[in-house]
Amino acid sequence: MTDEAILFAEPGARWRAVSYGPILCAAILAFELGTEGTAHWFALTFCAALIAGFVALQVVAGKRHISVELTPTALRSGTESLSLNSIAEVFPERDEHSRREEPWESARALGELTGVPRRRTGIGLRLADGATVQAWAKDHRALREALTEAISRSENGADR
Template identity: 75%
Template sequence: MTAATVLFAEPGARWRVVSYGPILCLAILVLEFVTGSSVHWFALLFCSALIAGFVALQVFAGKRHVSVELTPATLRSGTESLPLTSIAQVLPERDEQSFDDELWESARALGELTGVPRRRTGIGLRLADATLVQAWAKDHQALRAALTAAVRRGENGADG
């Protein structure tokens, strides 16, 4: 397995959403043309460009700050990369029946955001220096499985 092999990835955002606003404006333009009412060329073109511009900024930020990638050597969460060799343990999932929070739930989230991004779920990690951090993903179960397997492979490779 090479370092370029991707074991898990979430893009954070997709560029296709930039087209949704202009497509809606085009549909309104066609509707105005078909119904014979006055066609608002400039307003629809302006709104289309404005919407696409704002959404493009959001997609750029999402791709930079909310994307996740796991390779056999590193875990990248947003802008922060963590070597897998520095991960001692992937901690168990939160017990939904318990009223008490797990210690890792208040740990620092990886990346430069202040916490786990919206619509993502944290995964507790114990690092080699005994500190706790949170990795995160939308599909947290798939990331947990891939991360657990990658950390185990690294431990077995270090022993052998």
């Protein structure tokens, strides 16, 4: 998918997050050096490395499991890719004021996670084989719009 144009993308996590802990530890160290107190070099260096290591693991997992990418031919949600030709319909957005759950909301989420990831919203899809699944994204409205447009373009291109 790297050679194709990207119509929509969410990275899942950003590498800049790894620097937040060490920056905070450096600020604490600078504060300690500026005051008459004892500077805790070893403890702050250890904490900075520990925080950076744990956050790096989270970033790797986020980029692998909760990133989303849409190209003119495929949708990738986490580790699962789905050809746009296999998508028959994008269901309308759920009515926020309705208490009734839409049938697609209990469908399997794309990717290898057990459900739609936290802080993401599901988008119902009916596949060509009749199955129902959920794509998902933080900016679900932008993904829904890009996905609907890409599917219609792919259908129109296939009809020619």
